[in-house]
Amino acid sequence: MVGVLSACAVAGALELGKWAHAYVEKHRMDGRLSVRTALIDMYSKCGYIDRALEVFESTPVRNLVLWTSMINGLAINGSGNKAVEFFDRMVNDDDIKPDAIVLISVLSACSHGGLIDEGRRLFDELKSRYNLIPRMEHYGCMVDLLGRAGRLDEALELIRRVPSEPSVILWRTLLGACRAHRNVQIGELAMKEIQRREPRHHGDHVLLSNIYASVGRWEDVAYVRRAMKRMGVSKEPGCSIIEVDGQIYSFVVEDATHRHSEEVRAALERMTRRLREAGHVPDTREVVARVEGGEEEREEKLVHHSEKVAVAFGLIRTVPGTTLRVVKNLRVCVDCHAAMKLISEIYGREIVLRDRNRFHHFKSGSCSCDDYW
Numbered sequence: 598m599v600g601v602l603s604a605c606a607v608a609g610a611l612e613l614g615k616w617a618h619a620y621v622e623k624h625r626m627d628g629r630l631s632v633r634t635a636l637i638d639m640y641s642k643c644g645y646i647d648r649a650l651e652v653f654e655s656t657p658v659r660n661l662v663l664w665t666s667m668i669n670g671l672a673i674n675g676s677g678n679k680a681v682e683f684f685d686r687m688v689n690d691d692d693i694k695p696d697a698i699v700l701i702s703v704l705s706a707c708s709h710g711g712l713i714d715e716g717r718r719l720f721d722e723l724k725s726r727y728n729l730i731p732r733m734e735h736y737g738c739m740v741d742l743l744g745r746a747g748r749l750d751e752a753l754e755l756i757r758r759v760p761s762e763p764s765v766i767l768w769r770t771l772l773g774a775c776r777a778h779r780n781v782q783i784g785e786l787a788m789k790e791i792q793r794r795e796p797r798h799h800g801d802h803v804l805l806s807n808i809y810a811s812v813g814r815w816e817d818v819a820y821v822r823r824a825m826k827r828m829g830v831s832k833e834p835g836c837s838i839i840e841v842d843g844q845i846y847s848f849v850v851e852d853a854t855h856r857h858s859e860e861v862r863a864a865l866e867r868m869t870r871r872l873r874e875a876g877h878v879p880d881t882r883e884v885v886a887r888v889e890g891g892e893e894e895r896e897e898k899l900v901h902h903s904e905k906v907a908v909a910f911g912l913i914r915t916v917p918g919t920t921l922r923v924v925k926n927l928r929v930c931v932d933c934h935a936a937m938k939l940i941s942e943i944y945g946r947e948i949v950l951r952d953r954n955r956f957h958h959f960k961s962g963s964c965s966c967d968d969y970w
């Protein structure tokens with residue numbers, strides 16, 4: 598059952614997860630800490646943090662793994678303060694000595710929540726109070742934290758202070774921050790470091806070209822695109838899944854073979870029209886795939902991003918007011934993000950979208966990530 602629950606967590610399959618919860622209760626397996634930990638993880642990753650908290654609070658004796666699961670859940674929900682509060686509770690009330698893993702969770706909560714001071718405190722305490730040696734992941738959280746806050750110089754400084762060879766992930770995190778803060782200079786530097794280690798990673802090229810696009814350097818965008826072609830860097834296709842009536846439907850970008858395709862196409866057209874009427878202007882800055890194509894072609898591409906297709910499908914297949922829960926394999930793009938906000942407003946729907954990095958809760962026209970992801 599731990600395996601079932603963890604599969605539900607990965608797929609974001611809440612309905613099946615709830616069924617599994619009922620099953621473990623009925624068969625009296627829910628007293629075990631491993632099962633409870635899996636339940637907390639499943640509910641958190643399905644975007645149902647309140648249920649995760651219920652399971653957590655109703656557990657009489659908690660161990661480190663259970664705490665970690667809860668703190669991690671709060672982190673991916675974007676509840677930074679709460680995660681730190683729980684961490685302190687764990688250390689002070691339950692007298693549990695934290696390990697490297699739980700510190701990754703709480704540091705990542707700090708970065709999602711923009712809690713610079715807390716993050717620095719915990720990063721210091723990692724060595725001074727808990728006698729641990731910072732791992733690459735801890736540095737990664739700190740780079741993310743500083744990068745998010747726009748302190749790109751400090752983030753770069755920290756990477757250079759890593760005692761061993763900094764992992765490519767640190768540079769990639771910095772590159773992501775440069776995209777958000779439109780910093781071409783440090784972005785190029787980070788890209789150079791990445792290239793030395795992993796030249797063919799698709800996401801990096803996309804990020805770099807997005808940085809150029811964000812400042813209107815179209816020639817550089819085209820240059821990156823050509824380099825990708827030359828090096829044979831291929832794009833991982835976007836894929837989104839949505840659960841409707843206990844069934845999982847997956848949508849791959851531009852996949853016309855889907856058996857719901859006609860129905861989906863019509864729904865997508867209607868949704869796109871409504872978005873336009875509500876004033877949505879497609880933001881094509883991040884479309885690298887066809888920079889040489891015209892504006893229309895670029896807009897067309899955006900319409901077919903898998904998360905939009907999944908949401909369009911969800912809108913027609915669920916009763917009004919139902920929350921839509923979508924899981925995507927890549928980072929959500931700027932245009933889809935803006936569209937989701939608007940959809941949540943004009944259709945009066947909550948949308949919970951888990952992308953490669955985190956959750957986005959769209960509600961009444963805004964998103965829980967505060968437009969940084």
Ligand SMILES: *[C@@H]1O[C@H](CO)[C@@H](O)[C@H](O)[C@H]1NC(C)=O
Nearest residue numbers: 646647674675676679958965
């Ligand atoms: C989870 O995130 C949502 C959206 O930001 C927020 O409203 C809610 O309070 C958070 N839940 C917890 C338990 O922190």
